[in-house]
Every structure is written in structure tokens, then in C-alpha cells.
Amino acid sequence: MRLRLACTALFVAASAGCSASPVSEPSQQAASPIAGGTLDADDAAVFQVFTRFEDSVASCTASLIAPNVLLTARHCISVGKTENVICGRSPFSAPVAGRDTVATNATQPANDSPFYHGADVRVPSDGRTLLSGMYASARIVEATSNDAVLVPKDAVATRNGKRVVQKVQGDTVVYVEVVEGLSDAGRVQIVKGLASGDSVLADGRKQLAPGAKIRGVAEAR
Numbered sequence: 001m002r003l004r005l006a007c008t009a010l011f012v013a014a015s016a017g018c019s020a021s022p023v024s025e026p027s028q029q030a031a032s033p034i035a036g037g038t039l040d041a042d043d044a045a046v047f048q049v050f051t052r053f054e055d056s057v058a059s060c061t062a063s064l065i066a067p068n069v070l071l072t073a074r075h076c077i078s079v080g081k082t083e084n085v086i087c088g089r090s091p092f093s094a095p096v097a098g099r100d101t102v103a104t105n106a107t108q109p110a111n112d113s114p115f116y117h118g119a120d121v122r123v124p125s126d127g128r129t130l131l132s133g134m135y136a137s138a139r140i141v142e143a144t145s146n147d148a149v150l151v152p153k154d155a156v157a158t159r160n161g162k163r164v165v166q167k168v169q170g171d172t173v174v175y176v177e178v179v180e181g182l183s184d185a186g187r188v189q190i191v192k193g194l195a196s197g198d199s200v201l202a203d204g205r206k207q208l209a210p211g212a213k214i215r216g217v218a219e220a221r
Contacts, residue, residue, distance in 0.1 A: 044064070044105050045063055045064040045105070046061065046062075046063065046064075046105060047061070047062040047063070047064060047070055047103045047104065047105045048060070048061060048062070048103065048104055048105075048106075048109060049061070049062045049070060049072050049076055049077075049101060049102070049103045050101065050102050050103070051076055051077050051096055051100060051101050052096070052100040052101070053079060053096065053100075058076055060072050060073060060075075060076035062076075062103060064105070067135075068135075070103055074092055074095075075092065077095045077096055077101060078092040078094065078095050078096070079092065101117075102115045102116065102117050103115065103116045104116065121138065123136075143182055145181065145182055145189060147196075148181070148182070148189045149189065149190045149191075149194050149195065149196055149198075150187045150188070150189055150190070151165060151187065151188060151190055151194070151200055152186060152187060152188075152202050152203075153183065153186055153187060153188050154202065154203050154204060154205060155200050155201060155202055155203065155204045156178065156180060156188060156190075156204055157204035157205055157207060159175060159207065162177050163177065163178055163179070163180060164176060164177050164178060164204070165178055165190075165193070165194065165200040165201070165204060166200055166201040166204055166207070166208060167194070167198055167199070167200050168198075168199040168200065168201070168214065171213055171214060171215065172211050172212060172213060172214065173201060173208050173210070173211070173212055173214055174210060174211070175210055176193050176194065177193055178190050178192060178193030178194060179191050179192035179193060201214075
């Protein structure tokens with residue numbers, strides 16, 4: 001079976017983050033960006049954007065203002081020409097390319113956190129097919145795998161800190177540790193732990209006791 005991995009493109013919009021009446025100099029400087037703040041794991045619209053410049057990587061917060069649009073400060077995706085930013089007057093370089101930005105709404109980002117990648121998408125139009133205000137969904141193939149062993153995503157669960165499936169052996173189930181590979185909307189590749197033809201419980205969230213007796217759906221009917 002051929003598996004294609006798709007991801008969603010998330011676009012980053014820049015905002016000057018200034019009021020209507022610009023000030024000439026910052027009024028004060030804080031020793032810490034946030035004083036007394038706490039982690040908010042419930043607000044999925046709060047993102048962290050990482051931008052790669054020529055000699056550094058910047059990190060800024062951003063807000064999800066549309067299904068695929070983040071709003072962040074201009075200095076987070078452009079290089080400032082001065083040390084202090086003055087609204088309406090400070091010059092900036094052109095924004096970095098979309099491929100140089102990633103974003104996540106994980107409370108504490110880690111290597112296994114879901115990340116969204118910026119993208120510059122240009123679609124030719126004859127002036128009639130695409131109209132202002134339209135939305136579109138895109139699938140970007142990142143990798144492919146031939147003869148992949150696939151199971152439903154829900155079949156894989158975490159047990160005692162390990163990723164496992166409930167494998168069917170005769171009329172009982174056993175827990176088998178697996179290593180996941182590529183995935184799409186509903187399936188995940190198993191690169192270690194299962195072989196082609198193995199049967200597993202489709203919903204691993206319902207964890208049975210090891211050795212529990214089971215019957216197939218066709219037999220139960």
C-alpha cells in the first residue's frame with residue numbers, strides 16, 4: 001500500500017502591534033517579558049512562531065485569527081533596522097519566506113509537538129477561476145512509503161509510557177510495542193512491531209486486560 005503524508009499550510013500575517021498615535025520612544029523597559037504569567041493549556045488559538053533568520057532563530061507569540069492565518073508582530077518575521085521599534089517609523093527588511101517559519105500551539109513545545117509550516121502558495125488564475133475572499137485547502141506530500149504496514153490511528157495507544165497496539169492472537173489479545181512512521185488523516189504506518197496480515201483492535205483507547213477473550217465482529221453476528 002502506498003502512503004502519502006500530508007500537512008496543512010498555515011500562513012503568518014504580520015502586524016506592527018502599534019496604536020494609532022505613535023510614540024517617539026518606549027516609555028519603559030521590563031526586566032522580564034511576562035511577570036507572574038501561567039501556562040494556558042486550554043486556549044488553542046495561542047501559538048508560538050519560530051522564525052529562522054540568516055544567523056539566528058527568533059521566537060514570538062501569535063494569535064490564530066482565521067483557520068489558516070496567524071497574527072504576530074512585524075519584528076518576529078522581519079529584521080529591524082534599529083534597536084528600538086518606533087511605530088510607523090522603524091524600517092524593516094522584507095518578511096522572511098514562509099518556508100523559514102514554523103508554528104505550534106503546544107503549551108511546552110518539544111520535538112514531538114505538532115508544528116505547522118509556513119508556505120508561499122501562488123496559484124495561476126485567468127481572472128475568473130479565483131476570486132478575492134476565496135478559501136482553499138492544500139495537501140502537501142512530504143514523504144511516501146511503499147508496502148507500508150498501516151493501522152487506524154485510534155488503534156495505537158500509550159500504555160506504561162510506550163506506544164502499543166492490542167494484537168489479536170487466536171481468541172485473545174496481547175499488547176505489542178510498536179514504532180510509528182508516516183501518517184495521514186486516519187492511518188499511521190507501523191515500522192516496527194507488526195507484520196503485514198496481523199490483526200489489531202481498531203480502537204486502542206478501550207484497553208482490555210492482557211489475555212482477554214475476544215470474538216471477531218463477523219463471528220459475533
